[in-house]
Amino acid sequence: MNTFALIRVCVTALPIAVSALASAQDAAADDEEIKHGEYLAIASDCGACHTAPGGKPLAGGLPIESPLGTIYSTNITSSKLYGIGRYSLQQFSEALRRGIRADGAHLYPAMPYASYALLTDEDVKALYAYFTKAVPAVEEPPAKTTSLPFPYDLRFSMAFWNALFLEANPFTPDPRRSAEWNRGKYLVDGPAHCGECHTPRGFFMQQDRSRQFAGAVLGSWFAPNITPDANAGISAMGADELFRYLKFGKVAGKAQAGGEMGIAVQLSFSKLSDDDLKAIVTYVRSVPAIGDAETEARFAQGKPLTEVAKFRGVGAMSSSEALPGGAAQLFAANCASCHGIGAGGSRDNYFPSLFHNSALATGGGRNLVATILFGVNRSTADGLAFMPGFGGNATDIAAFTNEQVVELANYLLQHYGNAAYSVTPQMVEQVRSGAPKPLLAILVDVGKGLVCALVILLILWRIVRHSSLTRV
Numbered sequence: 001m002n003t004f005a006l007i008r009v010c011v012t013a014l015p016i017a018v019s020a021l022a023s024a025q026d027a028a029a030d031d032e033e034i035k036h037g038e039y040l041a042i043a044s045d046c047g048a049c050h051t052a053p054g055g056k057p058l059a060g061g062l063p064i065e066s067p068l069g070t071i072y073s074t075n076i077t078s079s080k081l082y083g084i085g086r087y088s089l090q091q092f093s094e095a096l097r098r099g100i101r102a103d104g105a106h107l108y109p110a111m112p113y114a115s116y117a118l119l120t121d122e123d124v125k126a127l128y129a130y131f132t133k134a135v136p137a138v139e140e141p142p143a144k145t146t147s148l149p150f151p152y153d154l155r156f157s158m159a160f161w162n163a164l165f166l167e168a169n170p171f172t173p174d175p176r177r178s179a180e181w182n183r184g185k186y187l188v189d190g191p192a193h194c195g196e197c198h199t200p201r202g203f204f205m206q207q208d209r210s211r212q213f214a215g216a217v218l219g220s221w222f223a224p225n226i227t228p229d230a231n232a233g234i235s236a237m238g239a240d241e242l243f244r245y246l247k248f249g250k251v252a253g254k255a256q257a258g259g260e261m262g263i264a265v266q267l268s269f270s271k272l273s274d275d276d277l278k279a280i281v282t283y284v285r286s287v288p289a290i291g292d293a294e295t296e297a298r299f300a301q302g303k304p305l306t307e308v309a310k311f312r313g314v315g316a317m318s319s320s321e322a323l324p325g326g327a328a329q330l331f332a333a334n335c336a337s338c339h340g341i342g343a344g345g346s347r348d349n350y351f352p353s354l355f356h357n358s359a360l361a362t363g364g365g366r367n368l369v370a371t372i373l374f375g376v377n378r379s380t381a382d383g384l385a386f387m388p389g390f391g392g393n394a395t396d397i398a399a400f401t402n403e404q405v406v407e408l409a410n411y412l413l414q415h416y417g418n419a420a421y422s423v424t425p426q427m428v429e430q431v432r433s434g435a436p437k438p439l440l441a442i443l444v445d446v447g448k449g450l451v452c453a454l455v456i457l458l459i460l461w462r463i464v465r466h467s468s469l470t471r472v
Helices: 004-041 046-050 089-098 119-134 155-165 179-189 239-248 260-265 274-284 324-333 363-374 402-416 425-433 441-471
Strands: 063-066 069-072 216-218 222-223 376-380 382-387
Touching: 004 046, 004 119, 046 260, 089 119, 179 274, 222 260, 222 363, 239 274, 260 363, 260 376, 274 402, 324 402, 363 402, 363 425, 402 425
Parallel strands: none
Antiparallel strands: 063 069, 216 222, 376 382
């Protein structure tokens, strides 16, 4: 081949090579963006709400019990018919950060868009790439859709809620703080949306920013105070302990994750990088401490105790029988085999101690009741954490009555937890059924009742008046 021919071949091949290289670089960039989006989806705990038990990943259908009714999560796979496959990036951003669907309808704040509003444009773009390009489409119609009672079914009313409470500005780093602190704040306030559970709600169900992270009732559970207060909060937990709690869901002799937090640990926190977990710990330990009436650290309450001598020799019994030995025998028959007759837990800490345990020292005993009723089922790299429930569900080991739960819970609180708490049958029933109604819902119900009463009175008045006119 002469020199001229060789040059011609090179000139012809060069654009092809450049194009191939550019395509490879674009593909690598797309892969990196999708990978970043997947990580953000994990940090945002999307799978916890958008995957129903036994259902396909991110296909929706999970019933989310709210004080205003049951909300069913939606399909967020790449399906163009049932999911978000037809969403543009702008529509995706509007749904994620402003709570407005592609069709213009408003989402309920059960989808934590008020927290996701902090997501940066870059992260929103990465999430969009992941959901639309990497999440397999699930081409199935939803088994159930959200249908709240009037007036909560008026989705347009959320526009007014947004105008009052939605701060739709992406996160801006604080230049006075370290990069680690800023990363922690971004994760906690944005993707991980910790405030959605741990911050009390105001009259209109908005987060009460004046008591951020001070603890709040969440369905059947109580999301505890996570400010660095010495007694009510997490001051007694060191940075390493908080790190282990997020990664594995437990700190021996202090706390273990159950309920929604157990799910968050399993599906989200345990899968984050160590650097991100350390950033979260750094930020949470820096927020303003908020206390309450607690006079002793919740991780230091209770002591070992056994009352076996009171009923030694009494025969074995089932949970459905009378309690000749009282609450102490109920404890010995159902709890002591795992937690120890003195409630100190197992030697390897797989079964936690019941004293110096935050579940028995915060939230008025609500988490203790929820744990008795629903148990614990959490899996991380540290292994499976399992406790059977006693609420009477299909997989529970026994079916305690409300009275038995009251008797056992109060026994445990008196001996191993916060003795100032007292569990009632009403609390147990409320925990079984979910969160108490907020004042707003109560007033709406009263208003609807008054309207119905007025309508009935008007009908009766018309009937009486018509009867009187007929006689005349």
